[in-house]
Amino acid sequence: MLRLSEIYRYPMKSAIGEALQSARIDALGLAGDRRWMLVDAENGRFLTQRAYPVMSQLMARWNAAGGLRLSAEGLATLEVALPDADANLRGAFVWGSSMHVPDAGDEAAEWLSGFLGKACRLVHVPDHRARDIPGSLLPEEKVGFADGFPLLLIGQASLDDLSERVGRPLEMLRFRPNLVVEGSAPYAEDGWKRICIGGIEFSVAKGCSRCILTTIDPKTGERSADREPLTTLKTYREREGEVYFGQNLINRGSGVLDVGMQVEVLE
Incomplete structure:
Protein backbone atom coordinates (compact mmCIF):
# COMPACT_ATOMS: atom_id res chain seq x y z
CA MET A 1 0.00 0.00 0.00
CA LEU A 2 1.19 3.48 -0.81
CA ARG A 3 1.03 5.87 2.12
CA LEU A 4 1.86 9.49 2.88
CA SER A 5 4.90 9.17 5.15
CA GLU A 6 6.03 12.79 5.59
CA ILE A 7 4.64 16.32 5.19
CA TYR A 8 6.87 19.39 5.04
CA ARG A 9 6.07 23.09 5.03
CA TYR A 10 8.45 25.98 4.24
CA PRO A 11 6.84 29.18 5.59
CA MET A 12 9.60 31.32 4.06
CA LYS A 13 11.04 30.46 0.67
CA SER A 14 14.54 28.94 1.13
CA ALA A 15 14.45 29.03 4.94
CA ILE A 16 14.38 25.93 7.19
CA GLY A 17 11.48 23.54 6.57
CA GLU A 18 9.24 22.05 9.24
CA ALA A 19 7.86 18.53 9.47
CA LEU A 20 4.12 18.29 10.10
CA GLN A 21 1.83 15.45 11.12
CA SER A 22 -1.19 17.15 9.59
CA ALA A 23 -1.65 19.97 7.10
CA ARG A 24 -4.44 21.81 5.35
CA ILE A 25 -4.56 22.04 1.57
CA ASP A 26 -5.95 25.34 0.27
CA ALA A 27 -6.12 27.26 -3.00
CA LEU A 28 -2.33 27.71 -3.15
CA GLY A 29 -1.29 24.21 -2.09
CA LEU A 30 -0.11 23.48 1.45
CA ALA A 31 -1.51 26.17 3.75
CA GLY A 32 1.27 28.51 4.86
CA ASP A 33 3.83 27.08 2.47
CA ARG A 34 6.19 29.65 0.91
CA ARG A 129 -2.14 38.38 -4.95
CA ALA A 130 -0.79 34.95 -5.94
CA ARG A 131 0.63 34.55 -9.42
CA ASP A 132 -0.48 32.30 -12.27
CA ILE A 133 1.18 28.91 -12.54
CA PRO A 134 3.66 29.22 -15.43
CA GLY A 135 2.13 27.90 -18.64
CA SER A 136 -1.32 27.37 -17.14
CA LEU A 137 -4.38 28.46 -19.10
CA LEU A 138 -6.73 28.06 -16.14
CA PRO A 139 -7.24 31.27 -14.13
CA GLU A 140 -7.91 29.36 -10.92
CA GLU A 141 -4.46 27.72 -10.98
CA LYS A 142 -2.35 29.93 -8.75
CA VAL A 143 0.92 29.63 -6.82
CA GLY A 144 2.53 31.72 -4.09
CA PHE A 145 6.31 32.10 -3.89
CA ALA A 146 7.17 28.50 -4.81
CA ASP A 147 9.33 28.24 -7.94
CA GLY A 148 6.55 27.13 -10.26
CA PHE A 149 3.96 24.79 -8.75
CA PRO A 150 2.05 24.55 -5.46
CA LEU A 151 3.41 21.19 -4.28
CA LEU A 152 6.35 18.83 -4.70
CA LEU A 153 6.17 15.07 -4.14
CA ILE A 154 9.07 12.61 -3.81
CA GLY A 155 8.95 8.84 -3.31
CA GLN A 156 11.00 7.59 -0.35
CA ALA A 157 12.28 4.72 -2.50
CA SER A 158 13.63 7.23 -5.02
CA LEU A 159 15.71 8.94 -2.33
CA ASP A 160 16.88 5.56 -1.01
CA ASP A 161 18.02 4.59 -4.50
CA LEU A 162 19.85 7.88 -4.99
CA SER A 163 21.54 7.57 -1.58
CA GLU A 164 22.79 4.10 -2.53
CA ARG A 165 24.19 5.42 -5.81
CA VAL A 166 25.93 8.34 -4.07
CA GLY A 167 27.29 6.07 -1.36
CA ARG A 168 25.95 7.90 1.68
CA PRO A 169 22.57 8.70 3.25
CA LEU A 170 20.98 11.85 1.89
CA GLU A 171 18.54 14.05 3.77
CA MET A 172 15.09 14.41 2.23
CA LEU A 173 15.18 18.12 3.10
CA ARG A 174 17.91 18.68 0.51
CA PHE A 175 15.12 18.37 -2.05
CA ARG A 176 12.49 20.37 -0.14
CA PRO A 177 9.41 18.26 -0.90
CA ASN A 178 5.98 18.91 0.60
CA LEU A 179 4.81 15.30 0.38
CA VAL A 180 6.78 12.06 0.72
CA VAL A 181 5.24 8.75 -0.31
CA GLU A 182 6.45 5.33 0.77
CA GLY A 183 5.60 1.89 -0.56
CA SER A 184 6.29 2.59 -4.23
CA ALA A 185 9.16 1.45 -6.43
CA PRO A 186 12.01 3.93 -7.05
CA TYR A 187 10.86 6.73 -9.40
CA ALA A 188 7.37 5.25 -9.73
CA GLU A 189 6.07 8.81 -9.32
CA ASP A 190 7.52 9.62 -12.75
CA GLY A 191 4.66 7.69 -14.35
CA TRP A 192 1.80 9.02 -12.25
CA LYS A 193 -0.69 11.49 -13.78
CA ARG A 194 -3.34 11.77 -11.07
CA ILE A 195 -3.31 10.72 -7.43
CA CYS A 196 -5.71 11.00 -4.50
CA ILE A 197 -4.84 11.48 -0.82
CA GLY A 198 -7.44 12.02 1.89
CA GLY A 199 -10.15 12.59 -0.69
CA ILE A 200 -8.16 15.34 -2.41
CA GLU A 201 -7.16 14.84 -6.03
CA PHE A 202 -3.80 16.04 -7.30
CA SER A 203 -2.61 16.37 -10.90
CA VAL A 204 1.03 15.48 -11.53
CA ALA A 205 2.14 18.47 -13.59
CA LYS A 206 5.79 17.78 -14.47
CA GLY A 207 9.10 16.57 -13.15
CA CYS A 208 11.03 18.93 -10.88
CA SER A 209 14.32 20.13 -12.35
CA ARG A 210 17.07 20.33 -9.74
CA CYS A 211 19.85 22.85 -9.16
CA ILE A 212 22.86 23.62 -6.98
CA LEU A 213 20.59 24.01 -3.94
CA THR A 214 20.50 20.21 -3.56
CA THR A 215 24.23 20.22 -2.79
CA ILE A 216 23.71 22.31 0.37
CA ASP A 217 23.68 20.36 3.63
CA PRO A 218 20.44 21.47 5.35
CA LYS A 219 22.02 20.98 8.79
CA THR A 220 25.20 23.01 8.26
CA GLY A 221 24.52 25.22 5.24
CA GLU A 222 27.74 24.02 3.61
CA ARG A 223 27.94 22.93 -0.02
CA SER A 224 29.17 19.40 -0.80
CA ALA A 225 32.71 19.54 -2.09
CA ASP A 226 31.91 16.72 -4.53
CA ARG A 227 28.73 18.50 -5.74
CA GLU A 228 26.62 15.54 -4.67
CA PRO A 229 23.90 14.52 -5.17
CA LEU A 230 23.72 16.62 -8.34
CA THR A 231 26.78 14.91 -9.84
CA THR A 232 25.21 11.45 -9.53
CA LEU A 233 21.76 12.63 -10.62
CA LYS A 234 23.26 13.92 -13.86
CA THR A 235 24.48 10.42 -14.74
CA TYR A 236 20.96 8.94 -14.98
CA ARG A 237 18.29 11.64 -14.45
CA GLU A 238 19.29 14.24 -17.04
CA ARG A 239 17.07 15.08 -20.00
CA GLU A 240 17.68 17.90 -22.46
CA GLY A 241 20.11 19.60 -20.12
CA GLU A 242 17.88 19.45 -17.03
CA VAL A 243 18.23 17.08 -14.05
CA TYR A 244 14.92 15.80 -12.63
CA PHE A 245 14.06 14.42 -9.21
CA GLY A 246 10.53 14.49 -7.78
CA GLN A 247 7.21 15.56 -9.28
CA ASN A 248 5.37 18.88 -9.13
CA LEU A 249 1.69 18.68 -8.19
CA ILE A 250 -1.40 20.86 -8.53
CA ASN A 251 -4.18 20.17 -6.04
CA ARG A 252 -7.71 20.00 -7.43
CA GLY A 253 -9.48 20.57 -4.13
CA SER A 254 -9.00 21.46 -0.49
CA GLY A 255 -9.02 19.53 2.74
CA VAL A 256 -6.69 18.06 5.33
CA LEU A 257 -3.80 15.63 4.89
CA ASP A 258 -2.45 13.46 7.69
CA VAL A 259 0.73 11.42 7.79
CA GLY A 260 -0.20 7.78 7.27
CA MET A 261 -3.01 8.38 4.79
CA GLN A 262 -3.31 6.02 1.84
CA VAL A 263 -2.13 7.33 -1.52
CA GLU A 264 -4.20 6.15 -4.47
CA VAL A 265 -2.86 6.35 -8.02
CA LEU A 266 -5.84 7.25 -10.25
CA GLU A 267 -3.98 7.41 -13.54
Whole structure:
Protein backbone atom coordinates (compact mmCIF):
# COMPACT_ATOMS: atom_id res chain seq x y z
CA MET A 1 0.00 0.00 0.00
CA LEU A 2 1.19 3.48 -0.81
CA ARG A 3 1.03 5.87 2.12
CA LEU A 4 1.86 9.49 2.88
CA SER A 5 4.90 9.17 5.15
CA GLU A 6 6.03 12.79 5.59
CA ILE A 7 4.64 16.32 5.19
CA TYR A 8 6.87 19.39 5.04
CA ARG A 9 6.07 23.09 5.03
CA TYR A 10 8.45 25.98 4.24
CA PRO A 11 6.84 29.18 5.59
CA MET A 12 9.60 31.32 4.06
CA LYS A 13 11.04 30.46 0.67
CA SER A 14 14.54 28.94 1.13
CA ALA A 15 14.45 29.03 4.94
CA ILE A 16 14.38 25.93 7.19
CA GLY A 17 11.48 23.54 6.57
CA GLU A 18 9.24 22.05 9.24
CA ALA A 19 7.86 18.53 9.47
CA LEU A 20 4.12 18.29 10.10
CA GLN A 21 1.83 15.45 11.12
CA SER A 22 -1.19 17.15 9.59
CA ALA A 23 -1.65 19.97 7.10
CA ARG A 24 -4.44 21.81 5.35
CA ILE A 25 -4.56 22.04 1.57
CA ASP A 26 -5.95 25.34 0.27
CA ALA A 27 -6.12 27.26 -3.00
CA LEU A 28 -2.33 27.71 -3.15
CA GLY A 29 -1.29 24.21 -2.09
CA LEU A 30 -0.11 23.48 1.45
CA ALA A 31 -1.51 26.17 3.75
CA GLY A 32 1.27 28.51 4.86
CA ASP A 33 3.83 27.08 2.47
CA ARG A 34 6.19 29.65 0.91
CA ARG A 35 3.88 32.58 1.57
CA TRP A 36 6.86 34.69 2.74
CA MET A 37 9.99 35.53 0.77
CA LEU A 38 13.13 37.66 0.88
CA VAL A 39 13.75 40.04 -2.00
CA ASP A 40 16.66 42.29 -2.95
CA ALA A 41 15.92 45.72 -1.48
CA GLU A 42 17.01 47.43 -4.68
CA ASN A 43 15.36 45.45 -7.45
CA GLY A 44 12.83 43.10 -5.83
CA ARG A 45 14.45 39.93 -7.15
CA PHE A 46 13.84 36.88 -4.96
CA LEU A 47 16.72 35.64 -2.78
CA THR A 48 17.38 31.95 -2.07
CA GLN A 49 19.98 29.48 -0.87
CA ARG A 50 21.30 29.23 -4.42
CA ALA A 51 23.19 32.49 -3.85
CA TYR A 52 22.95 32.68 -0.03
CA PRO A 53 23.45 29.22 1.53
CA VAL A 54 23.24 30.79 5.00
CA MET A 55 19.47 30.94 4.48
CA SER A 56 19.46 27.20 5.23
CA GLN A 57 20.12 28.21 8.87
CA LEU A 58 17.24 30.68 9.09
CA MET A 59 14.19 29.58 11.08
CA ALA A 60 10.86 31.08 10.03
CA ARG A 61 7.70 29.80 11.73
CA TRP A 62 4.08 30.94 11.87
CA ASN A 63 3.19 32.73 15.10
CA ALA A 64 -0.13 32.69 16.91
CA ALA A 65 -1.21 36.01 15.40
CA GLY A 66 -0.80 34.79 11.83
CA GLY A 67 2.56 36.46 11.32
CA LEU A 68 6.06 35.04 11.28
CA ARG A 69 8.56 34.24 14.04
CA LEU A 70 12.17 34.64 12.91
CA SER A 71 15.13 33.11 14.71
CA ALA A 72 18.78 32.34 13.96
CA GLU A 73 21.87 31.57 16.01
CA GLY A 74 23.23 34.67 17.69
CA LEU A 75 20.15 36.80 17.02
CA ALA A 76 17.17 37.68 19.20
CA THR A 77 13.88 36.16 18.04
CA LEU A 78 11.69 38.58 16.10
CA GLU A 79 7.91 38.44 15.79
CA VAL A 80 6.71 39.81 12.46
CA ALA A 81 3.09 40.90 12.13
CA LEU A 82 1.03 39.81 9.15
CA PRO A 83 1.01 42.89 6.90
CA ASP A 84 -2.11 44.49 5.45
CA ALA A 85 -2.86 42.61 2.23
CA ASP A 86 -3.42 45.79 0.22
CA ALA A 87 -1.01 48.30 1.74
CA ASN A 88 2.70 49.07 1.40
CA LEU A 89 2.93 47.01 -1.79
CA ARG A 90 6.31 46.20 -3.28
CA GLY A 91 7.27 44.80 -6.65
CA ALA A 92 8.68 41.26 -6.36
CA PHE A 93 10.06 38.97 -9.04
CA VAL A 94 10.14 35.16 -8.98
CA TRP A 95 11.87 33.79 -12.06
CA GLY A 96 9.89 35.30 -14.96
CA SER A 97 6.89 36.38 -12.88
CA SER A 98 6.27 39.81 -11.38
CA MET A 99 4.00 40.45 -8.41
CA HIS A 100 2.86 43.31 -6.18
CA VAL A 101 2.79 42.08 -2.61
CA PRO A 102 2.79 43.66 0.87
CA ASP A 103 6.09 44.50 2.55
CA ALA A 104 6.48 43.36 6.18
CA GLY A 105 8.16 46.56 7.38
CA ASP A 106 11.49 48.05 8.33
CA GLU A 107 12.14 46.11 11.55
CA ALA A 108 11.96 42.75 9.76
CA ALA A 109 14.05 44.11 6.88
CA GLU A 110 16.80 45.31 9.24
CA TRP A 111 16.86 42.00 11.14
CA LEU A 112 17.05 39.94 7.96
CA SER A 113 19.54 42.25 6.23
CA GLY A 114 21.85 41.84 9.23
CA PHE A 115 21.50 38.07 9.10
CA LEU A 116 22.03 37.82 5.35
CA GLY A 117 24.69 40.51 5.04
CA LYS A 118 22.72 42.11 2.22
CA ALA A 119 20.00 44.73 2.07
CA CYS A 120 16.72 42.85 1.67
CA ARG A 121 13.01 43.13 2.33
CA LEU A 122 10.52 40.57 3.63
CA VAL A 123 7.30 40.23 1.63
CA HIS A 124 4.12 38.19 2.03
CA VAL A 125 1.68 36.87 -0.59
CA PRO A 126 -2.04 36.97 0.28
CA ASP A 127 -4.22 34.54 -1.67
CA HIS A 128 -5.63 37.21 -4.00
CA ARG A 129 -2.14 38.38 -4.95
CA ALA A 130 -0.79 34.95 -5.94
CA ARG A 131 0.63 34.55 -9.42
CA ASP A 132 -0.48 32.30 -12.27
CA ILE A 133 1.18 28.91 -12.54
CA PRO A 134 3.66 29.22 -15.43
CA GLY A 135 2.13 27.90 -18.64
CA SER A 136 -1.32 27.37 -17.14
CA LEU A 137 -4.38 28.46 -19.10
CA LEU A 138 -6.73 28.06 -16.14
CA PRO A 139 -7.24 31.27 -14.13
CA GLU A 140 -7.91 29.36 -10.92
CA GLU A 141 -4.46 27.72 -10.98
CA LYS A 142 -2.35 29.93 -8.75
CA VAL A 143 0.92 29.63 -6.82
CA GLY A 144 2.53 31.72 -4.09
CA PHE A 145 6.31 32.10 -3.89
CA ALA A 146 7.17 28.50 -4.81
CA ASP A 147 9.33 28.24 -7.94
CA GLY A 148 6.55 27.13 -10.26
CA PHE A 149 3.96 24.79 -8.75
CA PRO A 150 2.05 24.55 -5.46
CA LEU A 151 3.41 21.19 -4.28
CA LEU A 152 6.35 18.83 -4.70
CA LEU A 153 6.17 15.07 -4.14
CA ILE A 154 9.07 12.61 -3.81
CA GLY A 155 8.95 8.84 -3.31
CA GLN A 156 11.00 7.59 -0.35
CA ALA A 157 12.28 4.72 -2.50
CA SER A 158 13.63 7.23 -5.02
CA LEU A 159 15.71 8.94 -2.33
CA ASP A 160 16.88 5.56 -1.01
CA ASP A 161 18.02 4.59 -4.50
CA LEU A 162 19.85 7.88 -4.99
CA SER A 163 21.54 7.57 -1.58
CA GLU A 164 22.79 4.10 -2.53
CA ARG A 165 24.19 5.42 -5.81
CA VAL A 166 25.93 8.34 -4.07
CA GLY A 167 27.29 6.07 -1.36
CA ARG A 168 25.95 7.90 1.68
CA PRO A 169 22.57 8.70 3.25
CA LEU A 170 20.98 11.85 1.89
CA GLU A 171 18.54 14.05 3.77
CA MET A 172 15.09 14.41 2.23
CA LEU A 173 15.18 18.12 3.10
CA ARG A 174 17.91 18.68 0.51
CA PHE A 175 15.12 18.37 -2.05
CA ARG A 176 12.49 20.37 -0.14
CA PRO A 177 9.41 18.26 -0.90
CA ASN A 178 5.98 18.91 0.60
CA LEU A 179 4.81 15.30 0.38
CA VAL A 180 6.78 12.06 0.72
CA VAL A 181 5.24 8.75 -0.31
CA GLU A 182 6.45 5.33 0.77
CA GLY A 183 5.60 1.89 -0.56
CA SER A 184 6.29 2.59 -4.23
CA ALA A 185 9.16 1.45 -6.43
CA PRO A 186 12.01 3.93 -7.05
CA TYR A 187 10.86 6.73 -9.40
CA ALA A 188 7.37 5.25 -9.73
CA GLU A 189 6.07 8.81 -9.32
CA ASP A 190 7.52 9.62 -12.75
CA GLY A 191 4.66 7.69 -14.35
CA TRP A 192 1.80 9.02 -12.25
CA LYS A 193 -0.69 11.49 -13.78
CA ARG A 194 -3.34 11.77 -11.07
CA ILE A 195 -3.31 10.72 -7.43
CA CYS A 196 -5.71 11.00 -4.50
CA ILE A 197 -4.84 11.48 -0.82
CA GLY A 198 -7.44 12.02 1.89
CA GLY A 199 -10.15 12.59 -0.69
CA ILE A 200 -8.16 15.34 -2.41
CA GLU A 201 -7.16 14.84 -6.03
CA PHE A 202 -3.80 16.04 -7.30
CA SER A 203 -2.61 16.37 -10.90
CA VAL A 204 1.03 15.48 -11.53
CA ALA A 205 2.14 18.47 -13.59
CA LYS A 206 5.79 17.78 -14.47
CA GLY A 207 9.10 16.57 -13.15
CA CYS A 208 11.03 18.93 -10.88
CA SER A 209 14.32 20.13 -12.35
CA ARG A 210 17.07 20.33 -9.74
CA CYS A 211 19.85 22.85 -9.16
CA ILE A 212 22.86 23.62 -6.98
CA LEU A 213 20.59 24.01 -3.94
CA THR A 214 20.50 20.21 -3.56
CA THR A 215 24.23 20.22 -2.79
CA ILE A 216 23.71 22.31 0.37
CA ASP A 217 23.68 20.36 3.63
CA PRO A 218 20.44 21.47 5.35
CA LYS A 219 22.02 20.98 8.79
CA THR A 220 25.20 23.01 8.26
CA GLY A 221 24.52 25.22 5.24
CA GLU A 222 27.74 24.02 3.61
CA ARG A 223 27.94 22.93 -0.02
CA SER A 224 29.17 19.40 -0.80
CA ALA A 225 32.71 19.54 -2.09
CA ASP A 226 31.91 16.72 -4.53
CA ARG A 227 28.73 18.50 -5.74
CA GLU A 228 26.62 15.54 -4.67
CA PRO A 229 23.90 14.52 -5.17
CA LEU A 230 23.72 16.62 -8.34
CA THR A 231 26.78 14.91 -9.84
CA THR A 232 25.21 11.45 -9.53
CA LEU A 233 21.76 12.63 -10.62
CA LYS A 234 23.26 13.92 -13.86
CA THR A 235 24.48 10.42 -14.74
CA TYR A 236 20.96 8.94 -14.98
CA ARG A 237 18.29 11.64 -14.45
CA GLU A 238 19.29 14.24 -17.04
CA ARG A 239 17.07 15.08 -20.00
CA GLU A 240 17.68 17.90 -22.46
CA GLY A 241 20.11 19.60 -20.12
CA GLU A 242 17.88 19.45 -17.03
CA VAL A 243 18.23 17.08 -14.05
CA TYR A 244 14.92 15.80 -12.63
CA PHE A 245 14.06 14.42 -9.21
CA GLY A 246 10.53 14.49 -7.78
CA GLN A 247 7.21 15.56 -9.28
CA ASN A 248 5.37 18.88 -9.13
CA LEU A 249 1.69 18.68 -8.19
CA ILE A 250 -1.40 20.86 -8.53
CA ASN A 251 -4.18 20.17 -6.04
CA ARG A 252 -7.71 20.00 -7.43
CA GLY A 253 -9.48 20.57 -4.13
CA SER A 254 -9.00 21.46 -0.49
CA GLY A 255 -9.02 19.53 2.74
CA VAL A 256 -6.69 18.06 5.33
CA LEU A 257 -3.80 15.63 4.89
CA ASP A 258 -2.45 13.46 7.69
CA VAL A 259 0.73 11.42 7.79
CA GLY A 260 -0.20 7.78 7.27
CA MET A 261 -3.01 8.38 4.79
CA GLN A 262 -3.31 6.02 1.84
CA VAL A 263 -2.13 7.33 -1.52
CA GLU A 264 -4.20 6.15 -4.47
CA VAL A 265 -2.86 6.35 -8.02
CA LEU A 266 -5.84 7.25 -10.25
CA GLU A 267 -3.98 7.41 -13.54
